[in-house]
Amino acid sequence: xxxxxxxxxxxxxxxxxxxxxxxxxxxxxxxxxxxxxxxxxxxxxxxxxxxxxxxxxxxxxxxxxxxxxxxxxxxxxxxxxxxxxxxxxxxxxxxxxxxxxxxxxxxxxxxxxxxxxxxxxxxxxxxxxxxxxxxxxxxxxxxxxxxxxxxxxxxxxxxxxxxxxxxxxxxxxxxxxxxxxxxxxxxxxxxxxxxxxxxxxxxxxxxxxxxxxxxxxxxxxxxxxxxxxxxxxxxxxxxxxxxxxxxxxxxxxxxxxxxxxxxxxxxxxxxxxxxxxxxxxxxxxxxxxxxxxxxxxxxxxxxxxxxxxxxxxxxxxxxxxxxxxxxxxxxxxxxxxxxxxxxxxxxxxxxxxxxxxx
Amino acid sequence: xxxxxxxxxxxxxxxxxxxxxxxxxxxxxxxxxxxxxxxxxxxxxxxxxxxxxxxxxxxxxxxxxxxxxxxxxxxxxxxxxxxxxxxxxxxxxxxxxxxxxxxxxxxxxxxxxxxxxxxxxxxxxxxxxxxxxxxxxxxxxxxxxxxxxxxxxxxxxxxxxxxxxxxxxxxxxxxxxxxxxxxxxxxxxxxxxxxxxxxxxxxxxxxxxxxxxxxxxxxxxxxxxxxxxxxxxxxxxxxxxxxxxxxxxxxxxxxxxxxxxxxxxxxxxxxxxxxxxxxxxxxxxxxxxxxxxxxxxxxxxxxxxxxxxxxxxxxxxxxxxxxxxxxxxxxxxxx
Numbered sequence: 260x261x262x263x264x265x266x267x268x269x270x271x272x273x274x275x276x277x278x279x280x281x282x283x284x285x286x287x288x289x290x291x292x293x294x295x296x297x298x299x300x301x302x303x304x305x306x307x308x309x310x311x312x313x314x315x316x317x318x319x320x321x322x323x324x325x326x327x328x329x330x331x332x333x334x335x336x337x338x339x340x341x342x343x344x345x346x347x348x349x350x351x352x353x354x355x356x357x358x359x360x361x362x363x364x365x366x367x368x369x370x371x372x373x374x375x376x377x378x379x380x381x382x383x384x385x386x387x388x389x390x391x392x393x394x395x396x397x398x399x400x401x402x403x404x405x406x407x408x409x410x411x412x413x414x415x416x417x418x419x420x421x422x423x424x425x426x427x428x429x430x431x432x433x434x435x436x437x438x439x440x441x442x443x444x445x446x447x448x449x450x451x452x453x454x455x456x457x458x459x460x461x462x463x464x465x466x467x468x469x470x471x472x473x474x475x476x477x478x479x480x481x482x483x484x485x486x487x488x489x490x491x492x493x494x495x496x497x498x499x500x501x502x503x504x505x506x507x508x509x510x511x512x513x514x515x516x517x518x519x520x521x522x523x524x525x526x527x528x529x530x531x532x533x534x535x536x537x538x539x540x541x542x543x544x545x546x547x548x549x550x551x552x553x554x555x556x557x558x559x560x561x562x563x564x565x566x567x568x569x570x571x572x573x574x575x576x577x578x579x580x581x582x583x584x585x586x587x588x589x590x591x592x593x594x595x596x597x598x599x600x601x602x603x604x605x606x607x608x609x610x611x612x613x614x615x616x617x
Numbered sequence: 618x619x620x621x622x623x624x625x626x627x628x629x630x631x632x633x634x635x636x637x638x639x640x641x642x643x644x645x646x647x648x649x650x651x652x653x654x655x656x657x658x659x660x661x662x663x664x665x666x667x668x669x670x671x672x673x674x675x676x677x678x679x680x681x682x683x684x685x686x687x688x689x690x691x692x693x694x695x696x697x698x699x700x701x702x703x704x705x706x707x708x709x710x711x712x713x714x715x716x717x718x719x720x721x722x723x724x725x726x727x728x729x730x731x732x733x734x735x736x737x738x739x740x741x742x743x744x745x746x747x748x749x750x751x752x753x754x755x756x757x758x759x760x761x762x763x764x765x766x767x768x769x770x771x772x773x774x775x776x777x778x779x780x781x782x783x784x785x786x787x788x789x790x791x792x793x794x795x796x797x798x799x800x801x802x803x804x805x806x807x808x809x810x811x812x813x814x815x816x817x818x819x820x821x822x823x824x825x826x827x828x829x830x831x832x833x834x835x836x837x838x839x840x841x842x843x844x845x846x847x848x849x850x851x852x853x854x855x856x857x858x859x860x861x862x863x864x865x866x867x868x869x870x871x872x873x874x875x876x877x878x879x880x881x882x883x884x885x886x887x888x889x890x891x892x893x894x895x896x897x898x899x900x901x902x903x904x905x906x907x908x909x910x911x912x913x914x915x916x917x918x919x920x921x922x923x924x925x926x927x928x929x930x931x932x933x934x935x936x937x938x939x940x941x942x943x944x945x946x947x948x949x950x951x952x
Binding site: 330355361387 | 868
């Protein structure tokens with residue numbers, strides 16, 4: 260894993276992204292409400308890095324990933340990819356942008372057309388966007404199959420003839436076909452068993468090095484995200500509650516939800532495991548159709564305060580590169596401002612940690 | 618696939634034999650008598666002799682075996698001989714219609730073209746209308762087009778053809794005078810004018826049948842499209858940056874056609890069996906008309922033969938539907 264160079268370029272800039280799905284009801288099926296799957300989310304992804312998105316089921320991770328690629332018509336907000344605003348772009352002009360941004364899907368079984376051969380699936384984007392002749396196209400298909408470690412002899416087989424890991428490789432080869440710069444990986448390993456997960460993640464890392472890819476890696480597997488991501492965003496009920504460098508987030512989480520999430524990561528050392536204090540959250544996630552007033556997390560937060568039920572905490576940079584939305588820190592930073600000490604956030608030395616992960 | 622087809626064909630033989638026995642016995646045991654429609658003044662002895670002359674003296678199983686032999690050997694050989702001009706007709710007695718005393722096979726061959734034209738065109742137009750309606754209805758689910766399509770297909774599906782047929786005759790023949798209400802089988806197409814007349818006389822029965830078929834098939838098409846439109850691979854296709862037209866017509870439509878094609882294949886025997894009611898309304902003397910007339914006068918050989926041919930066609934097209942499924946869907950393997 261190479262540390263990205265410091266003056267980094269923002270490849271993806273997302274500002275105030277909202278994705279609300281209307282709820283139709285009543286006799287005339289009028290809009291009676293909205294499911295706020297993604298509600299006012301902002302983040303940037305730097306060129307060549309991997310941004311991990313974590314959160315529990317139904318928190319809007321996948322919707323966020325799809326919305327960033329404009330697989331949905333977003334409700335509000337701005338998405339800039341390499342400086343081009345795509346948030347409001349029509350689908351036909353968006354189509355010409357597709358080669359630069361691709362997606363690897365969660366379910367490798369369902370995301371491949373069952374009636375197309377592997378060669379057909381991988382070649383289709385080339386036919387649509389490329390100018391390659393038939394023979395050169397087949398050569399490119401073989402190249403891609405080599406790149407993801409699929410046997411060339413399998414080119415004429417149908418997806419159902421492959422195992423889950425192989426199908427996910429087909430999905431990755433397909434995504435790579437047009438030399439994209441940015442790939443959204445929507446839980447690419449969730450449907451695979453553990454030994455295959457490692458293969459696919461290592462493949463993704465290798466491809467990132469080889470082709471200089473930028474990933475948005477959506478997962479609920481905290482250990483895997485810690486392995487692959489450079490920075491991590493934590494989502495809860497449609498909002499990002501915390502976004503920071505990986506080590507800062509895993510070592511010293513600032514938001515109570517992140518703390519609870521991190522305390523749930525299993526510890527491989529049994530001696531340490533016995534001493535781990537788990538933070539058990541009570542209750543269920545509220546419905547995204549009817550989120551609580553104030554902070555979204557106030558119904559389950561172990562450190563809830565009176566203000567949390569009234570005011571939605573602002574999402575701010577509390578330490579360099581460390582964004583959090585929580586009232587606890589609002590109080591902290593107010594105190595910091597008074598003592599005029601801006602060195603509260605000591606930059607962490609990440610090099611030792613990275614050696615362990617590799 | 619070939620092995621599978623051959624195995625299925627081999628299994629179809631006992632099925633068809635059992636069906637033939639049931640058809641034969643059911644008609645044999647049914648009340649009604651071929652001489653019942655004759656004048657009451659005929660004395661009973663003469664009546665009995667007429668029955669013997671019709672071959673009703675033998676035990677039922679003997680008659681069944683004789684009929685089966687004629688059905689599967691003699692009649693097909695004559696049909697092929699007539700069609701090709703080869704001299705391969707098997708000698709021996711043929712299945713004779715009790716009403717006309719002519720071979721049943723010849724009557725069926727005479728009547729087949731009318732049925733195939735009228736009912737076949739009705740089926741074909743039904744499919745041609747149904748597929749685009751189903752596709753658009755699903756793609757624009759709950760739009761006014763979908764609502765209108767749902768309404769029309771509910772009407773087409775729930776109102777029987779004997780009603781729509783009469784309504785059509787009332788509107789287009791009686792009130793507007795656009796089309797003749799009766800189908801003239803003797804009409805021959807020789808020039809442009811006679812062709813126009815043929816189109817006009819075939820229009821209404823075809824329209825009635827097309828409406829009925831289209832309303833069924835369009836529902837299947839819509840449901841199948843809706844199933845596929847929400848699949849993940851459709852999102853993949855969009856993410857590839859394909860044109861919306863390609864996404865819908867190549868990815869979604871091709872996958873949606875799999876169940877629809879099999880439904881269409883299973884429905885094809887009805888084209889041969891004719892639409893009994895529609896043929897009656899428009900006086901098309903096709904197979905359906907022949908069957909209903911034979912039932913009226915207890916012409917058992919005719920009824921048995923036509924019913925048996927239907928049974929064979931249904932078994933055959935079920936097999937064809939299964940094989941088509943295997944060809945269209947690579948996930949299905951029969952071996």
